[in-house]
Amino acid sequence: MGIDFKGRVAIVTGAGGGLGRQHALALAARGAKVVINDLGGDVHGVGGSVSAAQKVVDEIRAAGGEAMANGASVTDFDAVQKMVQQAMDAWGRVDILVNNAGILRDKSFAKMDLADFKLVMDVHVMGAVHCTKAVWPIMQAQQYGRIVMTTSSSGLYGNFGQANYGAAKMALAGLMQTLSIEGEKYGIRVNSLAPTAATRMTEGLMPQAVLDALQPQAVTPAMLVMASEDAPNRTILCAGAGSFEAAHITLTQGVHLGLTPDTPERLAAALAQVCDRSGESVPMAGSEQGTLEVAKAMKAHGH
Numbered sequence: 001m002g003i004d005f006k007g008r009v010a011i012v013t014g015a016g017g018g019l020g021r022q023h024a025l026a027l028a029a030r031g032a033k034v035v036i037n038d039l040g041g042d043v044h045g046v047g048g049s050v051s052a053a054q055k056v057v058d059e060i061r062a063a064g065g066e067a068m069a070n071g072a073s074v075t076d077f078d079a080v081q082k083m084v085q086q087a088m089d090a091w092g093r094v095d096i097l098v099n100n101a102g103i104l105r106d107k108s109f110a111k112m113d114l115a116d117f118k119l120v121m122d123v124h125v126m127g128a129v130h131c132t133k134a135v136w137p138i139m140q141a142q143q144y145g146r147i148v149m150t151t152s153s154s155g156l157y158g159n160f161g162q163a164n165y166g167a168a169k170m171a172l173a174g175l176m177q178t179l180s181i182e183g184e185k186y187g188i189r190v191n192s193l194a195p196t197a198a199t200r201m202t203e204g205l206m207p208q209a210v211l212d213a214l215q216p217q218a219v220t221p222a223m224l225v226m227a228s229e230d231a232p233n234r235t236i237l238c239a240g241a242g243s244f245e246a247a248h249i250t251l252t253q254g255v256h257l258g259l260t261p262d263t264p265e266r267l268a269a270a271l272a273q274v275c276d277r278s279g280e281s282v283p284m285a286g287s288e289q290g291t292l293e294v295a296k297a298m299k300a301h302g303h
């Protein structure tokens, strides 16, 4: 097998069950030493116990691998820093971080409490920020790091009842965009995974026949590629039921209209052309939008 994690240390958050457990088992099976983090609460983020993480550790050790359990909530930066320190004390490095921990508090936006909005943002967004912040200086010093954000089709494309979750998941894609730029010169590559899998999280959301097709372990190869030495950088890989796709945040060619009193009317009339996808690109950085716009303005003015 070409993808090998011998000598590598990985942290997988929310690895007590579902996708995180599969990620951790696969990393360990290919030689990584793995921190199995899980708060051990229910799908809504209520309660907590380290026993879910410990079970996965036991499973890895029984198969001859190395792992340690950690019950920190990713929302608690002090506890996250202690977790990273534990990994450093035991194994001396952290090469891979898979930000996977997450919860749901689904409701239509009209009925959603702000508390449920904030908690979902806190677990997914600040959870990933905390873990990434704690490993970042270590990865910088090592000149090596692989970070995987877990985004979602609900964030990328929307899903009824998941305004909080969708906003949080899209925020992770945004976090990836900038961190992949900042990490590049340190050998840190940051990518995102948009999974589809039958876990306790999707139990109520999909019919049973569909769930049967969606084994969580069929998502894990996408994570392994993004955690590997030859990982891409700044890629959003979608994975489910053994199929893999990529999601892109693109920019259309658009049209230069200049600024006249009737620009709004001319823009309204040109909207189909503005949105036309032929020749669209994926900018390498946010500044490309402005660069393209200024270039079109200069051209229109005969420069």
Ligand code: NAI
Residues within 6 Å of the ligand: 013, 014, 015, 016, 017, 018, 019, 020, 037, 038, 039, 040, 041, 042, 043, 045, 052, 072, 073, 074, 075, 099, 100, 101, 102, 103, 123, 127, 150, 151, 152, 153, 194, 195, 196, 197, 198, 199, 200, 201, 202
């Ligand atoms: P899951 O509920 O089985 O796994 C999430 C794990 O995160 C749980 O074990 C939970 O205890 C842990 N967790 C929750 N809050 C935590 C906290 N504050 N600190 C540490 N651990 C915490 O669900 P699943 O499906 O395995 O989800 C894994 C990731 O994949 C999540 O980020 C989820 O949003 C994402 N995802 C899942 C999809 C699916 O189809 N299953 C679709 C798109 C995204």
